[in-house]
Amino acid sequence: MNAERIVRLGVLGCGTVGSSFCELITEQADEIARRTGMRIEIAAVSVRDTAKPRRGVDAGLLTTDSASIVADPTIDVIIETMGGVDHTKELVLTAFASGKPVVTANKELLALHGPELFEAAASAGVDLALEASVAAGLPFIRALRESLTGEDVSRAMGIVNGTTNYILSQMTENGASYDDALAEAQRLGFAEADPTADVGGFDAGSKAAIIATLAFRRAVRAGDVFIEGIESITAEDISNAKRLGYVIKLLAVVERDDAGSIAARVHPTMVPTEHPLASVRDSFNAVYVEGTGIDQIMFYGRGAGGHPTAAMMVGDAIDVAANVGLGCHRGVGPLPDATIIPIDDITSAFYISVDALDQPGVLADIAGAFGSRGVSIRSMEQEGITDDAARLVFITHEAVESDLRATLIELADLASVKNIGQVLRVVCD
Ligand code: NAP
Numbered sequence: 385m386n387a388e389r390i391v392r393l394g395v396l397g398c399g400t401v402g403s404s405f406c407e408l409i410t411e412q413a414d415e416i417a418r419r420t421g422m423r424i425e426i427a428a429v430s431v432r433d434t435a436k437p438r439r440g441v442d443a444g445l446l447t448t449d450s451a452s453i454v455a456d457p458t459i460d461v462i463i464e465t466m467g468g469v470d471h472t473k474e475l476v477l478t479a480f481a482s483g484k485p486v487v488t489a490n491k492e493l494l495a496l497h498g499p500e501l502f503e504a505a506a507s508a509g510v511d512l513a514l515e516a517s518v519a520a521g522l523p524f525i526r527a528l529r530e531s532l533t534g535e536d537v538s539r540a541m542g543i544v545n546g547t548t549n550y551i552l553s554q555m556t557e558n559g560a561s562y563d564d565a566l567a568e569a570q571r572l573g574f575a576e577a578d579p580t581a582d583v584g585g586f587d588a589g590s591k592a593a594i595i596a597t598l599a600f601r602r603a604v605r606a607g608d609v610f611i612e613g614i615e616s617i618t619a620e621d622i623s624n625a626k627r628l629g630y631v632i633k634l635l636a637v638v639e640r641d642d643a644g645s646i647a648a649r650v651h652p653t654m655v656p657t658e659h660p661l662a663s664v665r666d667s668f669n670a671v672y673v674e675g676t677g678i679d680q681i682m683f684y685g686r687g688a689g690g691h692p693t694a695a696m697m698v699g700d701a702i703d704v705a706a707n708v709g710l711g712c713h714r715g716v717g718p719l720p721d722a723t724i725i726p727i728d729d730i731t732s733a734f735y736i737s738v739d740a741l742d743q744p745g746v747l748a749d750i751a752g753a754f755g756s757r758g759v760s761i762r763s764m765e766q767e768g769i770t771d772d773a774a775r776l777v778f779i780t781h782e783a784v785e786s787d788l789r790a791t792l793i794e795l796a797d798l799a800s801v802k803n804i805g806q807v808l809r810v811v812c813d
């Protein structure tokens with residue numbers, strides 16, 4: 385029998401993800417050795433508080449000194465699960481400079497500095513593996529980097545934040561309040577340390593930047609992504625959507641036009657109930673990719689939580705450890721800056737709720753405001769909210785965002801319009 389090659393891992397962070405990683409890789413060590421010929425060992429783990437007990441980690445391996453792990457010449461691979469940006473970026477760059485590949489789940493870091501980190505890894509001839517950074521528990525990044533390298537991807541739409549999908553599912557299916565659903569998502573370990581990153585759409589925005597970068601092989605950064613969160617979604621919006629044949633999902637959408645310019649955006653979206661993304665519930669994530677050869681594919685799985693995220697990091701760790709043995713690495717090629725399409729120029733269908741006087745001629749005035757901006761109405765519903773006021777709910781055909789915004793301004797100026805309520809983008813069937 386061939387001797388096993390020992391691979392020593394330095395793990396930065398041991399919270400929800402890091403402790404699951406240590407648990408899984410320790411439990412699977414014998415089977416991984418049988419399958420790969422590599423005996424993977426945890427050599428050291430950094431945390432802030434070494435006194436806290438850690439699942440799956442011998443207390444003697446704990447340190448508060450992440451830099452000492454990165455500098456340790458006996459450590460082969462760095463597993464980064466501590467989060468954070470500036471300090472973490474320095475540690476990752478130092479790891480590359482000392483010839484160590486890095487496996488990370490840190491989408492915030494990648495969305496801000498991904499292109500620079502890919503370049504540094506390539507110059508050092510080591511891997512930067514990031515499967516768990518987007519739609520944590522599904523092997524989507526590997527598909528983008530490998531299977532779809534030659535595919536002409538035109539668009540990807542994803543439910544890529546488990547916390548918000550959990551909140552919206554609980555509100556839709558169980559009538560849960562927003563606050564209770566968020567508290568439960570935090571208890572279950574889905575939410576970021578600061579959950580405003582989840583509900584404000586920033587976490588999904590980071591993931592949109594990473595997806596766009598890898599799908600189109602252009603540098604798209606966090607600041608290029610238009611972001612709206614789910615904080616304004618009410619029980620009434622959810623029930624209106626249901627009645628009209630839609631569910632509300634926080635979608636990350638990345639698209640490329642014929643000239644190669646890229647749009648990346650995150651916002652709550654009305655998705656037709658028959659669309660494959662509509663059935664993605666709970667903390668599950670999915671990414672629906674469209675391209676010339678593939679037509680459409682959907683990746684689906686657990687998008688958050690310790691074990692699903694760690695499972696993808698274990699796969700990455702084995703992969704990069706094998707590359708260390710072979711003396712090779714897998715880059716993503718050059719990433720020139722993307723030309724970004726501003727949100728004003730994006731085309732979408734829209735849902736708009738308007739409170740107006742319930743009087744003759746009002747509907748004609750409102751229709752006139754839409755018509756004057758070239759926004760075509762696809763459907764309209766009216767319900768009385770008081771004796772003399774009605775709530776009108778419109779769904780438009782596809783319109784340019786700036787025309788829709790101009791319509792809203794014109795509507796707000798009409799004497800018969802009392803209030804403009806929710807405005808949401810709608811996925812067309
Ligand atoms: P977490 O539970 O807060 O864990 C963070 C860990 O890092 C803790 O063990 C913490 O130590 C340690 N740490 C933080 N700053 C440190 C420092 N300066 N030096 C040493 N140790 C430090 O966070 P998490 O949920 O596991 O998330 C970790 C990363 O994975 C983030 O980038 C997150 O975005 C990403 N991610 C999370 C999920 C998920 O479902 N949770 C999924 C995909 C990706 P103490 O324990 O002593 O405080």
Ligand code: HSE
Binds near residue numbers: 545546547587689
């Ligand atoms: N907070 C993130 C989510 C973790 O809820 O999806 C996975 O990236």
